[in-house]
Amino acid sequence: MKEWLMNCTNIMRLNHEENFKFSACQKTEVFGMKIGLDMDEVITSFVDTYLPYYNKNHGTDWKKEDIYSYYLYEVFGISKEEDTKSIVSFGETEEYKNMPLIEGAADGIRKLSRKNELYIITGRPFDRREITEEAIRKNFNNCFKGLFFTDFKAERGHAVPKHTICNDLGIELMIDDMPSTAEEIYNYCNIPIIMPEYPWNKNFDIHGTKISRVNGWKGIMKYCRESL
Numbered sequence: 001m002k003e004w005l006m007n008c009t010n011i012m013r014l015n016h017e018e019n020f021k022f023s024a025c026q027k028t029e030v031f032g033m034k035i036g037l038d039m040d041e042v043i044t045s046f047v048d049t050y051l052p053y054y055n056k057n058h059g060t061d062w063k064k065e066d067i068y069s070y071y072l073y074e075v076f077g078i079s080k081e082e083d084t085k086s087i088v089s090f091g092e093t094e095e096y097k098n099m100p101l102i103e104g105a106a107d108g109i110r111k112l113s114r115k116n117e118l119y120i121i122t123g124r125p126f127d128r129r130e131i132t133e134e135a136i137r138k139n140f141n142n143c144f145k146g147l148f149f150t151d152f153k154a155e156r157g158h159a160v161p162k163h164t165i166c167n168d169l170g171i172e173l174m175i176d177d178m179p180s181t182a183e184e185i186y187n188y189c190n191i192p193i194i195m196p197e198y199p200w201n202k203n204f205d206i207h208g209t210k211i212s213r214v215n216g217w218k219g220i221m222k223y224c225r226e227s228l
């Protein structure tokens, strides 16, 4: 058992009905590819849901196109602690719980799950586990083999690096919108990464890497059709 798996708070069993047994270290019946998916901005629409909440509480008028960095404290000009505090309280709201899906995610994930093993690797905090599990079960029952949390905080980054999880799971393709995370995974795991384009990654230099910037889920599915 890998060290980061010892703390089982970040292991999920998504398919309770069939008593699906998931172990990252146990080789399962593999078909197609092992694909890792980030949660926010790949599956769920975090920024579009969070900005109205932040603006309402701070009397600001930030729009999605202003978000040049996913380190939101840089954009808002606040401290990392304030950033974390605001996101933690947003995590308690109904809006967070009912966060809409990214356009095309529902259809794309269902299609990809037919021939591939899908894993969610998210920076969400450990204590958002139940809410996240519920959202996944509601929208994607049986589509995912596992759900892993890295507990990202502005002050210290991911508690468990995503590249460690990718490596241990044997992920062969990752989908992630965050430039620093994509770069790290590429450097450590040398796997292709699909990056749906957003204002915070559109200027990120992908030249000479296996990172492909694409146009939303249309672009993700096009990449998969042509490459898998």
Ligand SMILES: [Mg+2]
Pocket (backbone or CB within 6 Å): 038, 039, 040, 041, 042, 176, 177, 178
């Ligand atoms: Mg993301």
